[in-house]
Amino acid sequence: xxxxxxxxxxxxxxxxxxxxxxxxxxxxxxxxxxxxxxxxxxxxxxxxxxxxxxxxxxxxxxxxxxxxxxxxxxxxxxxxxxxxxxxxxxxxxxxxxxxxxxxxxxxxxxxxxxxxxxxxxxxxxxxxxxxxxxx
Numbered sequence: 150x151x152x153x154x155x156x157x158x159x160x161x162x163x164x165x166x167x168x169x170x171x172x173x174x175x176x177x178x179x180x181x182x183x184x185x186x187x188x189x190x191x192x193x194x195x196x197x198x199x200x201x202x203x204x205x206x207x208x209x210x211x212x213x214x215x216x217x218x219x220x221x222x223x224x225x226x227x228x229x230x231x232x233x234x235x236x237x238x239x240x241x242x243x244x245x246x247x248x249x250x251x252x253x254x255x256x257x258x259x260x261x262x263x264x265x266x267x268x269x270x271x272x273x274x275x276x277x278x279x280x281x282x283x284x
Contacts, residue, residue: 150195155187174271237261 152171154164171188175181189196223231240257248254269276 152188153191155184172267233259233261233264 150167150169152166152168154166156163173181173184237259240259244254244256
């Protein structure tokens, strides 16, 4: 996909970026959210906003236990995590079945593996565990 980037601060023209995946990393106040809003306005039909910061916190409201359960509303971030876990689980089950007939089979590389590799390149001092935990 071709993405037209907004002009840089000291530039007059726009740049075109040809990519399938775009990762934006920056310090607080660097303009990541503004950049994301710009892309959503321009490519709304092809883009989805995933707000990870707000979704990284576990919702734990004691009052929820007193009232009847409401339909579960997942954030885009939570939906993404569920999709990644689903792919990881399906790949593990398929690998298990295939390895019964083909000993020594190399495990598949999943999106979680790719995310973990990218994370550890960017933050080498921070290791990510890709283990799935069921509670």
